[in-house]
Amino acid sequence: MFETIQKLAPDPILGLTAAYEQDSNPRKIDLGAGVYKDESGVTPIFEAVKMAEDLWHQRENSKVYIAQAGYPECNSAMLAHMFGAEHPALKAGRLRSVLTPGGCGAVRLGAELINRARPGGTIWVSSPTWANHVPLLSNAGLKIREYPYYDGKSHAIDFEAMLAALEKVPAEDAVLLHGCCHNPTGADLSREQWDAVTETAVRRGFLPFIDVAYHGLGDGLDEDAYGPRHMAEKVNELVVAYSCSKNFGLYRERAGAVMVMGRDATAADAGLSHLVNIARGIYSMAPAHGAAIVKLILNDPALYQVWVNELNAMRERINRLRALLADTLARKNAPVDFSFIRQQRGLFSLLGLDKAQVQRLREEFSIYMVDSSRVNIAGISPKNVDYLADSIIAVL
Ligand SMILES: Cc1ncc(COP(=O)(O)O)c(C=O)c1O
Numbered sequence: 001m002f003e004t005i006q007k008l009a010p011d012p013i014l015g016l017t018a019a020y021e022q023d024s025n026p027r028k029i030d031l032g033a034g035v036y037k038d039e040s041g042v043t044p045i046f047e048a049v050k051m052a053e054d055l056w057h058q059r060e061n062s063k064v065y066i067a068q069a070g071y072p073e074c075n076s077a078m079l080a081h082m083f084g085a086e087h088p089a090l091k092a093g094r095l096r097s098v099l100t101p102g103g104c105g106a107v108r109l110g111a112e113l114i115n116r117a118r119p120g121g122t123i124w125v126s127s128p129t130w131a132n133h134v135p136l137l138s139n140a141g142l143k144i145r146e147y148p149y150y151d152g153k154s155h156a157i158d159f160e161a162m163l164a165a166l167e168k169v170p171a172e173d174a175v176l177l178h179g180c181c182h183n184p185t186g187a188d189l190s191r192e193q194w195d196a197v198t199e200t201a202v203r204r205g206f207l208p209f210i211d212v213a214y215h216g217l218g219d220g221l222d223e224d225a226y227g228p229r230h231m232a233e234k235v236n237e238l239v240v241a242y243s244c245s246k247n248f249g250l251y252r253e254r255a256g257a258v259m260v261m262g263r264d265a266t267a268a269d270a271g272l273s274h275l276v277n278i279a280r281g282i283y284s285m286a287p288a289h290g291a292a293i294v295k296l297i298l299n300d301p302a303l304y305q306v307w308v309n310e311l312n313a314m315r316e317r318i319n320r321l322r323a324l325l326a327d328t329l330a331r332k333n334a335p336v337d338f339s340f341i342r343q344q345r346g347l348f349s350l351l352g353l354d355k356a357q358v359q360r361l362r363e364e365f366s367i368y369m370v371d372s373s374r375v376n377i378a379g380i381s382p383k384n385v386d387y388l389a390d391s392i393i394a395v396l
Pocket of ligand 1: 102212244255
């Protein structure tokens with residue numbers, strides 16, 4: 001059976017982590033994989049998560065399957081959390097949520113749903129986008145096309161080009177947008193830009209599909225939800241993929257949700273019925289543990305407050321590190337203006353280095369980042385920032 005199967009190259013990002021771990025240089029810095037890390041390089045468990053797990057350990061009395069769409073109290077809390085409890089689409093009964101194995105599970109299920117409605121249809125993704133969007137969307141059967149997004153020269157969104165491309169997207173296509181903390185560029189749409197994209201979506205009739213993987217890690221929970229909330233007020237149909245990996249620190253528990261908004265409650269129910277049917281044919285039932293933790297945190301005001309405080313501290317640290325790197329590079333007279341790092345949001349920025357420069361940083365300075373020069377800001381610290389800035393300047 002498997003004689004024709006050839007060994008594949010390892011995943012480039014996971015290979016980078018392995019190379020970092022083997023490096024014996026005490027000054028080595030890991031800016032590769034996209035996970036949050038604290039000052040000591042550890043990806044911590046949220047205190048709110050530990051408290052919820054203690055509660056859950058006492059309360060859980062069975063391991064029997066949960067409902068096909070997941071815990072109803074988790075789904076309703078997540079919809080209110082994403083869109084706001086008073087959102088008109090929520091009040092009109094037009095939104096449904098299905099718990100998924102992480103944000104990837106949500107992106108895949110959303111893509112499968114689009115493929116059910118329009119087999120072999122087209123989805124437009126930003127150039128660049130997170131590398132894993134490509135297999136998640138295309139393995140569902142969708143064709144992928146790109147719209148211009150980030151201009152590497154100005155280190156900012158080329159909004160004019162983006163909008164001009166969206167103006168030509170046919171009504172039967174879908175368009176993938178990043179809710180906040182764009183991966184890999186860190187360049188997010190402003191409110192005015194969200195408004196303009198929404199207006200184009202309404203006029204052209206394409207389906208917006210918003211990937212929300214860093215809710216609360218950009219400017220705040222409400223601020224980061226502006227795009228999905230505004231779009232859900234204006235468009236007829238919407239899909240959101242939500243990940244609880246980063247903002248709840250639940251990575252390995254695989255917690256996330258795919259949310260679908262229909263024209264009315266009947267259409268939303270039809271979408272829901274297909275989502276659970278698709279899941280049944282892939283992995284059948286959603287993992288329960290991470291979703292149970294999210295359910296407890298979102299439904300208990302005291303736990304919620306503990307979680308929000310931790311999330312805020314995390315976001316503030318990321319933004320402090322952004323400023324620290326930009327300032328350190330400027331103070332050391334870097335020949336390139338890196339002030340864009342301070343303005344961008346989330347875990348990532350693209351330094352704008354070429355492959356050879358990235359390779360030199362790895363080989364000569366033991367600084368590890370993805371070939372595109374995407375850096376994980378959480379890997380920076382006041383202790384390593386001078387060495388990092390000196391090394392970047394050395395390869396420029
Ligand atoms: C843009 C984007 N979407 C979705 C995800 C989903 O991640 P997970 O499946 O671990 O929740 C990630 C994680 O890195 C991401 O960066």
